[in-house]
Amino acid sequence: MAKDKKDEKPDKEGVKVQKQLSSSEEDDSVERAEVKKEKKEKKEKKRSRESKELEELEINLDDAAPLSKKQKRMAKKEKSLEGKPKKESDKPASKSVNGVWIGNLTFDTTRDELRSFLIANTEHLDMKITPENITRINLPKKGPKIRGFAYVDFDKPELVPVCISLSEQSLNGRNLLIKDANSFEGRPEKSKQQQTGGDSGKNKNPPSRILFVGNLSFDTTKEDLEEHFQHCGNIVKIRMATFEDSGKCKGFAFIDFLDVEGATNALNDKLCKRMVGRPLRMEYGEDRSKRSPAFRKPVEEGEIDDSGNVIGSAIEKPKKKTFSDFDDPEEQNHQRSAPQKSFASKPRYNTNEPQGRVKSSVVLANAPRQSAAIVPSQGKKVKFD
Structure with a gap:
């Protein structure tokens, strides 16, 4: 009986564990069901909101297009800059009629130094320059330093000759060069090619019907070039340099137009200066068809050159004397016995010898070499008593 009671106790404990497991599983299932319900409710709410927005959405065609992100950023910058005071460098640099150009400046010259120089050097003159008279000082820069010259504008035209009179005076150890900003005297005149060619005088060759085009991409074809330049004139031929293995463009080509006007139109046209986002390098090519063969003009008798000398005159050259021209018989015998040299029969060089x-x-192979054997002495032995 005692054993039976001991066996009943573990059975009761197992039943308790099973009841606990079943209760925990039920709780989990209830929680899962609640989570699913919440998700469904959220989805239904979203759908209802979207449907309401679609129903209430109205489009006005008269309104302007909405701003892009970039435009919104620019608008924010403009609003932020509106409240800030503008600096002297931010003011619009409008060129005045009453201005001078000042050159030979040091690269570290400042506006204050220029202003004080003009004011200090005109104090002893009748027409003085005051800070109120200077309306603008422009110092063009290249990086952190200035480019060595400046533009100064005044409010009165009478101050321009006063400022020019200060030329050749020293500032920071350098003599300044001051000129009228609107006068271009002393500059070299532009050539006709620079005025009409549109190539800034970079052409080394004279105008011709052949156009050189450089800085092309490797994927360029002849059809692309013909499309790009066909509006300039009649194209006769396109010669494009290509690689032997791939057949792609090497980066340059020659375009043969029917006349010179076609190549000139291509140089002047702004649309032709770029192709597939690349700036092209264009210039006149050399027209080899206009080359003349190098030959000498046949000279006629009595022809006179530019210096006034007679060319090809019928003046007899002195002939070499033969033995019949000598009166003395001894001299004739000497001429007969003397060997006559004939240069025509002998060649100028030996044809058997290799040239070069x-x-x-x-x-080194044909050079004479010394023998390594022992050579007997050929000297005489001298004995002294």
Whole structure:
């Protein structure tokens, strides 16, 4: 009986564990069901909101298009800059009629130094320059330093000759050069090619019907070039340099137009200066068809050159004397016995010998070498008593 009671106790404990497991599983299932309900409710709410927005959405065609992100950023910057005071460098640099150009400046010259120079050097003159008279000082820069010159504008035209009179005076150890900003005297005149060619005088060759085009991409074809330049004139031929293995463009080509006007139109046209986002390098090419063969003009008798000398005159050249021209019989015999040299029969060089420089290996192989054997002495032995 005692054993039976002991066996009943573990059975009761197992039943308790099973009840706990079943209760925990039920709780989990209830929680899962609640989570699913919440998700469904959220989805239904979203759908209802979207449907309401679609129903209430109205589009006005008269309104302007909405701003892009970039435009919104620019608008924010403009609003932020509106409240800030503008600096002297931010003011619009409008060129005045009453201005001078000042050159030979040091690269570290400032506006204050220029202003004080103009004011200090005109104090002793009748027409003085005051800070109120200077309306603008422009110092063009290249990076952190200035480019060595400046533009100064005044409010009165009478101050321009006063400022020019200060030329050749020293500032920071350098003599300044001051000129009228609107006068271009002393500059070299532009050539006709620079005025009409549109290539800034970079063409080395004279105008011709052939156009050189450089800085092309490797994927360029002849059809692309013909499309790009066909509006300039009649194209006769396109010669494009290509690689032997791939057949792609090497980066340059020659376009043969029917006349010079076609190549000139291409140089002047702004649309032709770029192709597939690349700036093209264009210039006149050399027209080899206009080359003349190098030959000498036949000279006629009595022809006179530019210097006034007679060319090809019928003046007999002195002939060599023969033995019949000598009166003395001894001299005739001497001329007969003397060997006559005939230069026409002898060639100028030996045809059997190889032309050009002989290789060093051949010279060393044929060079005479000294014998390594013992050579008996050929000297005489002298004995002294």
